[in-house]
Amino acid sequence: MTFKALITVTLRPSILDTQGKAAEHALEQLGYQQLSNVRIGKHIELLVEANSALDAELMVRNAAEKLLSNPVMENYTVALQPA
Amino acid sequence: MTFKALITVTLRPSILDTQGKAAEHALEQLGYQQLSNVRIGKHIELLVEANSALDAELMVRNAAEKLLSNPVMENYTVALQPA
Numbered sequence A, B: 001m002t003f004k005a006l007i008t009v010t011l012r013p014s015i016l017d018t019q020g021k022a023a024e025h026a027l028e029q030l031g032y033q034q035l036s037n038v039r040i041g042k043h044i045e046l047l048v049e050a051n052s053a054l055d056a057e058l059m060v061r062n063a064a065e066k067l068l069s070n071p072v073m074e075n076y077t078v079a080l081q082p083a
Helices: A018-029 A053-068 B018-029 B053-068
Strands: A002-011 A035-049 A074-082 B002-011 B035-049 B074-082
Touching (some): A002 A053, A002 B035, A018 A035, A018 B035, A018 B053, A035 A053, A053 A074, A053 B018, B002 B053, B018 B035, B035 B053
Antiparallel strands (some): A002 A035, B002 B035
């Protein structure tokens, strides 16, 4: 079966998000003072070929830990849906 | 009221995703042949100060179009939740 996996990778809250700070500063310059605490992470979509949703999720989590995220600095969440 | 906005920015399907291709190739090298069609976008979280959810969403969509995404190459979705 084919599943679509949505992986969200975010910096851990204790890690300074320089990209987010830059975006926040730019938003402020554009007049968006009401927007704050900008944090920027990654949104990854991919297709998984697996026998079951459980197999698919395990494989994606494994790949997220090994390659798609940096476990020292980042958290990730995985959501599966039918492809 | 304060809302939390989650913005997902993805490359339009017709645009070649070089970062996704690189990740896909690396996954293949690691033995994940079952993972394919990797697309990598941005996940942005921020806080919005607004009088209503509608005001908050309009402001975030405006900011997404002006600064957080590139409307020529990218699509975005906005989801609001209570902060």
